[in-house]
Amino acid sequence: MRLTCGKVMGSEAERIASFDRWLLQIGDGSVYADKKMELIKLPPDISIAPSHNQLKSIVDAVYPSLLQNYNDPTYLKERAILTPKNEMVHDLNEKIMNIIPGEGRTYYSSDNVCKASVNTNEEDILYPTEFLNNLRFSGIPNHDIHLKVGSPVMLLRNLNQTEGLCNGTRLMITHLGKWSVNANIISGKNIGTTVTIPRIIMSPNDSKWPFKLNRRQLPLATCYAMTINKSQGQTLQTVGLYLPKQVFTHGQLYVAASRVTTREGLKILNADEDSEDHTHIKNIVYREIFQNVYPRLVETHDVTL
Template sequence: MIDAIYPDIENLHQNDFRWLCCRAIVSPRNETVKEINNLIMQKVPGEVKCYKSIDTVTNIEDAVHYPQEFLNSLNTAGLPPHELSLKVGTPIMLLRNLRPPNMCNGTRLLIKELKDNLIVAKIITGPAAGELAHIPRIPMIPTDLPIPFKRLQFPVKISFALTINKSQGQTFKLVGIDLRKECFTHGQLYVALSRVGAPDHQYILLPENNITSNVVYREALQ
């Protein structure tokens, strides 16, 4: 599937940004998306630059209960990882609103330069497509974890592959749908299958039994 959606990935730097913004791989699960992104980035030429976050508890009295190593290990779909590995030329997605309407949560960009405390990238989706943007590290407090802590990191993730939820509202010319792990909520499969207008522009990867489930709330059918 990777070769079908991103052919000749070794020559990624030679492609126009419009080539990248019109294709993606989607999957229901965040762990699958992470696995695919890591596999593709290994094929992209260039040096990896790793940025480590600074993680702190919001209440200083909790510091003794949650050591640094534990905070570093925490991950959630809406939060960048503690160790963020990036390469020039790879696509990324914003995880926070920085400068609406041009730089919002879900905006995709193409990395042009990786500095110690700044990412220079070209916006490839939305009304400002083609413009250069500067992304700083910002403090982020996750709302879907029971532990109150703050992560200082660049608010981005690699976006060769996206979760189906993150792809909602976007339209592509070519999409790979990884369904090795089933959809787990109402409407996910429909969202994945409706990212492109033509069925022959979709590639679907199924588990070995070639069967996947479509989750639908019974109330929606009544």
């Protein structure tokens, strides 16, 4: 659907069809250079050659002329770096944020333990503030968020669906207040709308700790780079897949590669030190899923194959 959004004919249509077939082969796990190791071979035009500075290579590939376009919403909304894990997302965003001119502002969260989740009155002694500040959870902003005017961010909570403020909406910061920020929406149906994002109280849905954390913070995360899982639903013109470690779960590679609208918009950098060949990357697909689904669909006439 992303690849055929425009009318094309002739050789261009064949190029799109060829890329489409390659993506579908990744999705259903039907093409491997090494099936035992679950490795596929990257086409030369998609693979980025490794260098002594891997982070700079992927940033330059996805954000060319960044200093000239860092506050252009059209430039920002159509590109992103994807990577499997949150730790690398944080490093990439921090590196790019340091390139952007301006002082910026750091917002610190207010963290405490929900008293109803513990059976003691000594939670302040057991779980000091410094300890709570260092905790990181998926889907919850960090204790410290550094923002600059012009930086793109992603909303981590549904605030107002009518105004387009939903989980996954991307915005561009226009003003940094003391307890809130102003931003323009750059994705979805309300592009261009100016909104105010306040601090709210958030708690992780699933935690290994024997208490419930309440974190009052801006429900935002910088999104020059984002995890592959968080990119689901996004449509981008330029995607850089950065792999310091290989994908680790079913369908991750397909999700990342299928965010783009053209073959030229996809670049993949295999920076895994354990890889023998940077043009070969892992693609994890549990094919038994499809074997169980397709017969049932045929029997119930839910779909015509």
